[in-house]
Structures are given as structure tokens and as C-alpha cells.
Amino acid sequence: MLTDMSTSRPGTTATTSDTAAPSRRNHDDAPDTAELFARLAELEDGPERDTVRDELVTAWLPMAHRIAGRFRDRGESVEDLRQVAALGLVKAIDRFDPSRGAFESYAVPTITGEVKRHFRDRMWALRVPRRVQELRNRVRLARRELTQNPGSPEPTVADIAAHTGLSEEDVNAGMEALESFSTLSLDAELSSGDDGYSLADTLGAADTSYDVVVDREAAKEGLRRLPERERAILYMRFFEDMTQSRIADRLGISQMHVSRLISRSCARVREEVLGSRRPGADPR
DSSP, X not given: OOOOXXXXXXTOOOOSOTTHHHHHHHHOSXXXXXXXXXXXXXXXXXXXXXXXXXXXXXXXXXXXXXXXXXXXXXSSOHHHHXXXXXXXXXXXXXXXXXXXXXXHHHHHHHHHHHHHHHHHHXXXXXOOOHHHHHHHHHHHHHXXXXXXXXXXXXXXXXXXXXXXTOOHHHHHHHHHHHTOSSOOOTTOBSXXXXXXXXXXXXSOOOOTHHHHHHHHHHHHHHHHTSOHHHHHHHHHHHTSOXXXXXXXXXXXXXXXXXXXXXXXXXXXXXXXXXXXXXXXXXXX
């Protein structure tokens, strides 16, 4: 005798044999637990309610595992996904109101949302805004849809934008996020050959020449204000690498006087750069 189609669960088909039900229960993850939920709703907190709740979790756990399986191969182990899905199942059981309809219609989105939140909040190596995460998902799905036919070329940014209705700027943000889900260790080998190198080997080091450039630019104004003879002495000493004795011979003054002029000029420029013209400061 045919069963009443109006009482069948979504996704099930009517059967012509009562003996088919036990076989279906062995493989289906939507068990008949209406009586258990009715009991759970009537019980107060305590050991008996906990026992009924555990029975419901056990009965519906295969469905939670099936939902977790939809998210495999996304960088998280199946066991961890199953634990997250089980947590979502427990939340669904605790919040479910039997008067609102079938449990699975409430549990499926609840468990799915819990798994998605796990990926959104726990799996990213860097904290990425939720909007960018959603762009990543839309771009990922669009690329899959546009390349599902054999021989389909890799879609361009414009193709994905037209397919999703996003701007090309948003598509680029989503594509960048596709490559940002996990980080790469600085010790990771980037070459498998004998001359292999790590990611750290590709990073630049601090260039000390930058400090020289900054100091030189800062000293320019102070050098311009020096008397012409002092500027000439500093140029011969620091740019032509002349000794103080040679400078003294060229200018017809003593080496000691050259030394004093160099020290005084350097001190003056230094104080102007630092903005600390202190009276009586040591010129050295």
C-alpha cells in the first residue's frame, strides 16, 4: 500500500513495501525522533533530560557527519569538521521547537552555518574582513562554474565579474583572498634542486645606505650656511679624502688650525640638524 506523500520527509520517496523502512533507516541520516523531541520538550533539566538529549545526538550524528563531509578538501581535517558539525547539532537540538516542523529543516542550516563560521573565524591564518571572505567564496564558485565544462579556458577577471555581477575591483580582492587562506613558513623550501632556497632567502635586508642618504639631506642646509673656506675644507677632507696636513699645505695654514675648523664646522652642522644650538656645547 502506498504511503501518504504529504507525510513523507523532504528528499524521501514513497515506498510500496513496509519492509523497506528498516533498510532505509540503516542508510538514511534523518531518523524518526519525533517522540524523543516531544519528551525532551516536556522534561526539566536533569539526568533524564540529558539521557534523551544524548539519544537524539546519537540518532542525528550521521547527518551532521554528512554535512561536514561537504566541506572536505578545504584545508581542514574531516575529524575536526565532524566535531564542529556535532557542536552545531547539539545547538540545533537544544534550540529546536517541535511545534515548528521537521527537525532536519532546522538542523541542516544550523549545522551548516556552524561549519561555515568555523572556516570564517578559525581557519584563516590572517584576520580577513567578512566581506572579503564572502567575495572569495563568490569568486571561487564562479571559477568552478565557468570551468566545469571540459576544455573551458581559465576565466578572466572580466568573465568572473560578468558572471557574478561584481565589480572587477571586488573580483580582484576575492582572487587575492583565494591565495591568502593560509600562510607559508619562512623556512619553506621554494626549490627542490641542490641549490634550493627558502622564502626567508628572498626577503630583503635593511639597507644602511638609506641612513646615509637621510643624514646627507639633513646636513645640506647647514653646509650651505658655512663660510666658503670651511665648506672647502670639509669637501677636501670628506669627499677628496685628503689628510689634514695636505689641506693645511694647500691653504697655507697649520694642520692644527685645519683640525679646529673641521671640528667646529661639523659641530655647527650637527647642532643645526638636531635643532639644539646649545651655548657652550662641546664641538667634538
